[in-house]
Amino acid sequence: MALELAQSGVRSIVFERRPRMHNVPKGQNLTQRTAEHFLHWGIERALRAAVTVPPEVGGGGMTAYGSLLRGLHYDWLKRESVARYYASANARLPQYAMENVLRAEAALRPEIELRLGWRVTGVEQGPEGVTVEAEDGATGTAHRIAGAYAVGCDGAHSLLRDAAGITQTVSDHHKKMALLVFRSEEMERVMDAYPGKAFMNVLTPELDGYWQFFGRVDMGGGETPPSWFFHAPVDPEKDYAPEDFAPLVARAIGRPIALDVIYSGFWNLRFAVADSYRAGRLFIAGDACHSHPPYGGYGVNNGLEDARNLGWKLAARINGWGSEALLDSYSAERQPVFASVARDFIEASIDNDRAFLRSRSPEQDADEFARSWQGRAAFAASEVDRYEPHYSGSPIVLGGAGETSAIGGHSQVARAGHHLVPVTVAMGGLVQERLSGGYALLTPPGADQAADFTRAAEALSVPCAVLEAEVGEMERLAAQAVLVRPDGFVAWAQALGAEAPPAAAILRHCVSVGEE
Numbered sequence: 001m002a003l004e005l006a007q008s009g010v011r012s013i014v015f016e017r018r019p020r021m022h023n024v025p026k027g028q029n030l031t032q033r034t035a036e037h038f039l040h041w042g043i044e045r046a047l048r049a050a051v052t053v054p055p056e057v058g059g060g061g062m063t064a065y066g067s068l069l070r071g072l073h074y075d076w077l078k079r080e081s082v083a084r085y086y087a088s089a090n091a092r093l094p095q096y097a098m099e100n101v102l103r104a105e106a107a108l109r110p111e112i113e114l115r116l117g118w119r120v121t122g123v124e125q126g127p128e129g130v131t132v133e134a135e136d137g138a139t140g141t142a143h144r145i146a147g148a149y150a151v152g153c154d155g156a157h158s159l160l161r162d163a164a165g166i167t168q169t170v171s172d173h174h175k176k177m178a179l180l181v182f183r184s185e186e187m188e189r190v191m192d193a194y195p196g197k198a199f200m201n202v203l204t205p206e207l208d209g210y211w212q213f214f215g216r217v218d219m220g221g222g223e224t225p226p227s228w229f230f231h232a233p234v235d236p237e238k239d240y241a242p243e244d245f246a247p248l249v250a251r252a253i254g255r256p257i258a259l260d261v262i263y264s265g266f267w268n269l270r271f272a273v274a275d276s277y278r279a280g281r282l283f284i285a286g287d288a289c290h291s292h293p294p295y296g297g298y299g300v301n302n303g304l305e306d307a308r309n310l311g312w313k314l315a316a317r318i319n320g321w322g323s324e325a326l327l328d329s330y331s332a333e334r335q336p337v338f339a340s341v342a343r344d345f346i347e348a349s350i351d352n353d354r355a356f357l358r359s360r361s362p363e364q365d366a367d368e369f370a371r372s373w374q375g376r377a378a379f380a381a382s383e384v385d386r387y388e389p390h391y392s393g394s395p396i397v398l399g400g401a402g403e404t405s406a407i408g409g410h411s412q413v414a415r416a417g418h419h420l421v422p423v424t425v426a427m428g429g430l431v432q433e434r435l436s437g438g439y440a441l442l443t444p445p446g447a448d449q450a451a452d453f454t455r456a457a458e459a460l461s462v463p464c465a466v467l468e469a470e471v472g473e474m475e476r477l478a479a480q481a482v483l484v485r486p487d488g489f490v491a492w493a494q495a496l497g498a499e500a501p502p503a504a505a506i507l508r509h510c511v512s513v514g515e516e
Contacts, residue, residue, distance in 0.1 A: 001153055002014050003041045003102065004310075005315050006111040006112055007041070007311070007315070007437050012112055012147075013112075013113045013115060013145060014106065014114050015118045015119075017137065021103075022096060024265070025227075026094065026299075027294075027299060028217075028229075028297065029059070029199070029297030030092065030093070030297070030300070031297070032089060033086060035047065039433065040432065040488070043102075044088060046101045046104070047101050051093045052097055053198065053217075053218060053219055054219070058197060058198060061197065062074060062075050062200050062201070063200075063376075064201065066204060067252060068194075068214075072362070079384055084421075085410045085422075086421070087422040087432040103116075115136075117136070118136055121134060121142070122163065123152075123163040125281045130146070130147050130149060130150040130281050131145070131147075132150055149283065149314060149318075152285070152288045153284075153285045153307070156287045158287075158288035160284060160288065161288050163282065164279035166275065167275045169273050170270060171272075171342075171347070172268075173271075174268075175210060175233050176235070176236040176269075177233055177234065177268070177269050178248065178265075179264070179265045179266065180245050180249070181263035181264075182260055182261050182262060183259065184226070184257055186259070187226065187253075188226055199213065201213045208357065209351065209355075210233045210353075212232040212248075212251075212252040213231050214228055215228065225260070227262065230249055231294065242261045245264060271293075273339050273342055274288070274289045276331050278327065283310055283314075287299060289338065290302065292341075292342055302334075313330055314327070315437055321463065325395070326511060333391045337404060337405065344405075345406065360372050388406075388408030388409055392405075392415075392417035396509070397417040398491065398506055399492055399493065400415075404417070412476050413478045414477040416490050417489065419489055420489065420490050423470075425470060426470050431467060431469075431488075439457070439464040439485060439510070439511075440465045441453045441482070441483055442482040443468060443481050444480070445468045449480075449494075452502070452503040453466065453483075454466060457507060459504065460508065464483075464507070478495060479495060482494070485510075492506050
């Protein structure tokens, strides 16, 4: 969030209670869209340098029935199938490695003050600003710090969310889940049968749709074996000792392996989505907005998208050209997207797996099981394309079709409310590399709209650059002109041969100018 604000010259203070990152892996899978954020912040190269698993090892996923070694499996979450729609490649690395990249860059930005080891104890807001109460962990001294706004990126048990009085809709599955991190050379031998795979889900009838799943964390080195994480439902009444986890791992693999447990912990399987992401001058982002099982990497990717979405809107307001309605659009856009993620992808996956396991068994009818299993494989292959979060129903999108949702479909055509595909501009490079804190109008060379938008933007004090697309690019987008938001989404697109509203009317709608 601080890096996004800094793109527009907005100063911020980051309070973070951990002076150093812990090494418990989570948030492993970063989508192509998330990598675009790092490109935008100028640190994509640093992100690639931080990966703990070389790209040539592979980052694919699979779902297995019964155990990893049973031989019934299909590929899952093949993000490379949508690579052509994004300006950056996806990445796989533990969240602590990614976050260290963010911390290092934030420490270099003059607009950002990092207060590591500080614990926030309270937040208040008034008509003119907010006050954060925080304690310096090094000295124990309490401080009160004033600001214009406060954003709680403070996790599922968010202090700021509670202080703001923001409620949540909770779906509790009443499952206690174990998280195990272990090192094992033998696990590498198990995975020799599945080259290119980095995460594996295991479905078993007795778990009724809930996953056991593994993921590669790093490759080890020297005498240090590679490390893996493992999640599994466990008995909520049992107290587990470190030696109790090896049988869980053995059951999911299909045979015992030698392993060295380096971390064990537990979490409760539940879904919670905040009913709003804003209360006056207080906002929430990331896990403070949405908590869920770590299925599919949806959490970290949506959290970073929250920051990108809210960051440019806060900066617009602080810099004098954004409205209160523009700030309201943060919740209007992001809240229904994650409600859809929880409902249409994660919970739907659990429900579908449960229905399959209850109705199909290779022991009862091997042929019917095989046919159904292949059907599941085909559906899983389509999931990456179905997952296309968009803001078609947003109040600051002109010409959007349908409701804001995580369900969509990828296309080269520029569509209002959808992510813009990579477009080469005449001056060189991609549009995604040219976005700053303002809008961009993408046109063919010498287009008439350029002068009209420039005049309208100056009159409304809205930053709007004009970018001429390389020859042929607008035809691929099926558009005469495209207004691109600072976060890379299409605010408005003029279809080929269509008439356009006045430039001032388009900008007023998309920035909510005059709505107060």
